Structure formats: C-alpha cells, structure tokens
Amino acid sequence: MIDVKNLTKRYGRMVAVDDISFHVDAGSIVGFLGPNGAGKSTTLKILTCFLSATVGKVTVAGHDVLSESVAVRQKTGYMPEAVSLYGEMRVGEYLMFRAGLREIPRRARRGAVEGAAQRCWLLQPEDMMRRRLGELSRGYQQRVGLADVLLHNPPVLVLDEPTIGLDPAQIRSMRELILSLRGDHTVILSSHILAEVEQICDYLIVIAGGKIAASGTPEALRKSVTGPSRIVAEVKGDPDAVMRGVGAMKGVRQVDQAAHGNWLRITIQGDENSDHRAEVAKLAAEKGWPLRELRKEVGSLEDFFIQITYKQSVQAAGEVSRL
Ligand SMILES: Nc1ncnc2c1ncn2[C@@H]1O[C@H](COP(=O)(O)OP(=O)(O)OP(=O)(O)O)[C@@H](O)[C@H]1O
Numbered sequence: 001m002i003d004v005k006n007l008t009k010r011y012g013r014m015v016a017v018d019d020i021s022f023h024v025d026a027g028s029i030v031g032f033l034g035p036n037g038a039g040k041s042t043t044l045k046i047l048t049c050f051l052s053a054t055v056g057k058v059t060v061a062g063h064d065v066l067s068e069s070v071a072v073r074q075k076t077g078y079m080p081e082a083v084s085l086y087g088e089m090r091v092g093e094y095l096m097f098r099a100g101l102r103e104i105p106r107r108a109r110r111g112a113v114e115g116a117a118q119r120c121w122l123l124q125p126e127d128m129m130r131r132r133l134g135e136l137s138r139g140y141q142q143r144v145g146l147a148d149v150l151l152h153n154p155p156v157l158v159l160d161e162p163t164i165g166l167d168p169a170q171i172r173s174m175r176e177l178i179l180s181l182r183g184d185h186t187v188i189l190s191s192h193i194l195a196e197v198e199q200i201c202d203y204l205i206v207i208a209g210g211k212i213a214a215s216g217t218p219e220a221l222r223k224s225v226t227g228p229s230r231i232v233a234e235v236k237g238d239p240d241a242v243m244r245g246v247g248a249m250k251g252v253r254q255v256d257q258a259a260h261g262n263w264l265r266i267t268i269q270g271d272e273n274s275d276h277r278a279e280v281a282k283l284a285a286e287k288g289w290p291l292r293e294l295r296k297e298v299g300s301l302e303d304f305f306i307q308i309t310y311k312q313s314v315q316a317a318g319e320v321s322r323l
C-alpha cells in the first residue's frame with residue numbers, strides 16, 4: 001500500500017532522510033519510531049505530498065507522490081504534528097468546512113461529519129460539536145484532527161505523533177481508536193515512545209539519524225535484543241568476600257554492589273548469553289551467606305531502542321567530526 005524506495009531528503013546541506021526503503025502492507029498499522037530529529041515527520045510529509053523528495057520513489061495506494069499527487073491526497077488522511085485549528089470556529093462548523101474542502105458532495109457532508117465525529121468520540125458531551133476549537137482541551141483537539149482526516153474515509157492514514165500531549169486516559173482512547181481502524185485502513189504513525197507503538201503496531205520501523213536502524217514485528221525486534229546478560233542478587237555476607245568470590249567467576253565482566261539495609265545487592269554483568277545464577281547460589285550456600293534474591297534481567301525492547309539510536313548518534317557525531 002505504501003512503497004518507499006531509496007528515499008533521501010536534504011534541507012540544504014543537511015541530510016534529514018538518508019536513503020531509506022520500506023514497504024507497508026494494506027490493512028496494517030506500522031509504527032515509525034525514532035528520537036527527536038530522526039527524520040520521521042520529514043518522511044511522513046513526503047508520503048503525503050507536503051514535501052518533495054530529493055531522491056527516491058514513493059508510491060501510496062499505487063500512485064506516485066510526485067506525478068499523481070492529487071490521487072495520493074484523495075487516498076490519504078494526514079494528521080500533522082501540530083494540528084492547526086481555527087480557534088474561533090466551532091467543531092461541527094470546522095468539520096463541515098473541511099468536508100467541503102475535501103470535495104465531499106454537499107448532500108453527503110453532514111453524514112460524513114457525523115460519522116467521523118462518532119468514531120472519534122466527539123458526540124459526547126452533547127454540546128461538543130458546538131464548542132469553539134480554541135477552547136478545547138488538547139485531547140479533544142487531537143480528536144478533531146483525527147476526525148478531520150477520517151472525513152473522506154481514506155484507505156491510508158498518516159498520523160504524526162497522534163498521542164503527543166495527551167493524558168493517559170486520552171492516550172488509551174486514541175490507541176483504541178487507531179486499533180479500530182486496522183483492516184479497513186492502512187495506518188502509518190510516528191512516535192518516539194516505544195511502549196506505545198509496541199501495543200498498537202503490527203510492524204515497527206526504527207529510524208535514527210535519517211537511516212533505518214531496525215525493522216520488524218515487535219516480537220521479532222524483542223527476540224533480537226541480545227547484549228550482555230545481567231544478574232541481580234541480594235545476599236548477606238562480607239562485601240569484600242562477596243565481590244571477590246563473584247568477581248572470580250568465569251565470564252563475569254563487572255560486579256557492582258550497593259547496600260540495601262542489611263543486605264548487599266550485587267549486579268553482575270556477564271558475557272553474552274552467560275548465566276551465573278547457579279554458581280552464585282552455590283557460592284552463597286558454601287559460604288553460608290543468606291540469599292534472598294537471584295534473578296536474570298533480560299534486555300527490554302526499550303534497551304534495544306536506546307542502544308541502536310545511541311549507536312546511530314555516535315556514528316553521526318563521528319561523521320561530523322571527520323568533515
Ligand atoms: N524545514 C526544514 N529546514 C531545515 N531542516 C529541517 C526542516 N525540517 C526538519 N529539518 C531537520 O531535519 C531533521 C529531521 O527532522 P524531522 O522533523 O523529520 O524529525 P522527527 O523525527 O520528526 O523529530 P521529532 O521527534 O522531533 O518530531 C532534523 O534535524 C530537523 O532539524
């Protein structure tokens with residue numbers, strides 16, 4: 001449904017998007033994830049014909065964004081980062097105005113507005129459609145922004161940080177709303193919050209420094225999280241003896257200690273795929289150290305995200321310093 005090939009966008013000498021390619025299947029929800037300045041909004045603007053690419057080919061619903069921009073705009077609903085609303089207009093009035101701009105036939109406009117308003121929970125409270133846009137809370141403004149892009153029921157929705165600035169309850173309702181679009185619509189949304197997109201998206205594309213750093217289903221990305229293993233243990237024993245005993249184990253790279261009341265909490269960083277739990281338990285038993293906790297910490301998707309985006313920023317800094 002969306003096909004991006006070798007897309008590059010430069011702003012003057014600055015490369016915001018650097019030769020990225022990806023594909024989005026019809027009916028899926030894809031998360032575009034990356035830190036600030038990664039190139040998310042730039043890419044989404046190109047997909048929706050608000051910016052032109054410097055290099056590369058992008059098709060949306062089978063239409064080229066450059067040569068068939070009218071067809072692309074008809075088939076996409078784009079919610080930009082900052083939803084700009086006309087403060088003086090009333091919700092219903094604004095949506096009717098937007099329906100007109102989208103060339104929805106006069107007879108069908110009221111139905112389209114009511115349908116979109118209902119989907120975006122704008123029919124409650126009762127007077128919502130008569131409220132002025134400038135007086136709405138942030139969450140309701142986002143809902144109006146989303147209702148606006150749903151008016152012409154486009155098959156492709158491009159949502160740039162749809163949950164930014166929302167409170168947890170609003171984030172949940174926005175999430176449910178986006179999930180309700182799955183199947184009938186193809187959705188690409190951006191975010192820099194991993195936990196959020198992980199719950200909504202079928203597929204994640206991680207972008208950092210204008211490049212794709214990783215992509216895959218949330219499960220596949222989670223499985224690819226490796227890195228050093230980490231064991232946490234809490235024992236009672238002479239700190240020096242504990243540090244010596246654990247530090248002497250094969251494959252242990254680093255041991256850190258911290259006092260937790262009468263207990264000594266140690267964190268063991270070991271080689272990849274190593275697991276020192278059995279050895280720690282054995283040592284504690286031999287030495288007579290009471291042991292109240294012993295667990296292995298597995299790398300989270302969040303660690304992975306931070307790792308790869310950090311790696312990218314270090315690389316980028318290296319490239320700059322070589323210039
Ligand atoms: N109009 C512009 N002119 C010059 N540089 C720009 C312009 N728009 C964006 N940039 C730069 O391009 C890079 C990518 O910006 P972009 O807005 O795509 O990032 P983003 O991933 O959406 O970030 P954020 O999470 O902060 O929204 C940034 O370094 C930004 O400063």
Ligand SMILES: [Mg+2]
Pocket residue numbers: 040041042081160
């Ligand atoms: Mg952005």
